[in-house]
Amino acid sequence: MNKLVVNLDNRSYPIYIEPAIFKETASLLGQFDSGKEFFIITDSNVRPLYGDVLFDSLRNAGLSPQLLVVPAGEHSKSLQVAEDLYTQLLAARVTRQSKIIALGGGVIGDLAGFVAATLLRGVPFIQIPTTLLSQVDSSVGGKVGINHPLGKNLIGAFYQPQLVIIDPLVLKTLPIREIKAGLAEVIKYSFIANAGFFKQLSASITDIINLNDLMLVQDIISTCCQIKAEVVAKDERESGLRAILNFGHTIGHALETVTNYDYFLHGEAVAHGMRGALYLSFLHQYINKNELTRACALIASLEPPAIPTHITGEALVQAMSKDKKRSDKGQLWILLQKIGQYDMNRNVPAEMVKEAIDFILTGN
Ligand code: NAD
Numbered sequence: 001m002n003k004l005v006v007n008l009d010n011r012s013y014p015i016y017i018e019p020a021i022f023k024e025t026a027s028l029l030g031q032f033d034s035g036k037e038f039f040i041i042t043d044s045n046v047r048p049l050y051g052d053v054l055f056d057s058l059r060n061a062g063l064s065p066q067l068l069v070v071p072a073g074e075h076s077k078s079l080q081v082a083e084d085l086y087t088q089l090l091a092a093r094v095t096r097q098s099k100i101i102a103l104g105g106g107v108i109g110d111l112a113g114f115v116a117a118t119l120l121r122g123v124p125f126i127q128i129p130t131t132l133l134s135q136v137d138s139s140v141g142g143k144v145g146i147n148h149p150l151g152k153n154l155i156g157a158f159y160q161p162q163l164v165i166i167d168p169l170v171l172k173t174l175p176i177r178e179i180k181a182g183l184a185e186v187i188k189y190s191f192i193a194n195a196g197f198f199k200q201l202s203a204s205i206t207d208i209i210n211l212n213d214l215m216l217v218q219d220i221i222s223t224c225c226q227i228k229a230e231v232v233a234k235d236e237r238e239s240g241l242r243a244i245l246n247f248g249h250t251i252g253h254a255l256e257t258v259t260n261y262d263y264f265l266h267g268e269a270v271a272h273g274m275r276g277a278l279y280l281s282f283l284h285q286y287i288n289k290n291e292l293t294r295a296c297a298l299i300a301s302l303e304p305p306a307i308p309t310h311i312t313g314e315a316l317v318q319a320m321s322k323d324k325k326r327s328d329k330g331q332l333w334i335l336l337q338k339i340g341q342y343d344m345n346r347n348v349p350a351e352m353v354k355e356a357i358d359f360i361l362t363g364n
């Protein structure tokens with residue numbers, strides 16, 4: 001069994017990654033010596049695919065599961081839905097010995113994790129991510145939260161799961177657009193941390209998109225989780241290093257904001273944002289033209305939707321100035337010194353940023 005560990009002292013936890021491991025969830029959960037009560041939180045799309053199966057397998061294994069279903073979609077990451085879950089969990093007599101299972105994509109992981117972090121001052125929780133984005137990013141590292149009408153992810157906590165179970169086989173039911181959006185985050189890891197991984201992705205991106213070889217997909221997910229686990233172990237609360245995981249996200253978030261979060265999937269906006277960050281790295285005389293071309297070619301293979309023509313550079317700069325990660329020391333840019341090596345930089349002139357935005361808006 002492919003196992004990684006996120007090393008965080010007494011909050012360390014394993015990540016299991018393997019095709020068809022989902023079927024073994026009941027026996028993996030059996031390893032906990034306390035509490036047989038499991039509350040599975042899932043969404044309305046994932047329930048018929050995997051929720052009912054998981055419920056039955058836990059019950060057949062002598063455990064005591066309950067299933068709580070929320071509507072699929074980002075709107076469920078709200079205080080209202082969290083409150084409904086608190087009510088259902090309390091009515092079902094949840095205790096600190098119970099465990100909450102987040103079964104779904106990043107929306108469910110963030111929401112269920114937030115509920116687990118806050119209910120009874122902390123109920124243990126387990127991540128079973130079912131989208132590529134959640135398997136390589138959101139299920140690892142303990143960022144949990146919900147949205148506020150004034151902005152995304154503004155209410156939340158750092159609360160680590162006790163276990164992460166990743167089954168690449170469940171990606172077979174995921175729409176290809178979601179696969180490609182998740183792959184933007186995969187490519188991100190190669191850019192910031194691993195040139196060999198970049199070469200591997202460049203050579204096999206079509207096979208990965210089409211999930212032709214699940215052992216290859218397992219390998220890819222594992223590399224991403226390993227990189228993320230190492231970063232989180234060094235900087236759990238994002239006081240420094242963890243910011244490198246935001247490569248491409250400054251412009252990406254601005255693109256999501258100016259399109260009202262209803263045009264791009266997150267990974268698609270990040271794909272464009274990474275093109276901007278790559279161009280900035282080129283203007284900064286870090287990566288050369290050849291690296292820029294190869295990196296942009298890999299992103300282009302994900303075919304992110306074009307940026308709508310009415311979006312202006314000024315609108316993006318304006319949206320970036322309101323980025324919640326901007327500090328009074330100015331905008332922190334994650335650049336690449338070369339492919340596979342990040343640089344954290346607060347000295348990027350506004351003119352360069354404008355040029356990079358022009359690059360992504362005009363496509364050259
Ligand atoms: P999502 O959870 O909305 O899932 C995307 C869609 O796929 C949904 O309709 C869902 O029902 C469906 N789905 C899930 N698994 C499926 C499967 N196996 N087969 C078929 N359909 C399936 O979106 P997402 O992209 O997984 O996550 C996005 C969320 O993650 C955002 O809210 C974002 O803020 C959050 N996020 C959190 C972190 C973090 O560190 N906590 C990091 C990145 C993103």
Ligand code: GLY
Nearest residue numbers: 137141143242245
């Ligand atoms: N998704 C970025 C992080 O977990 O820090």
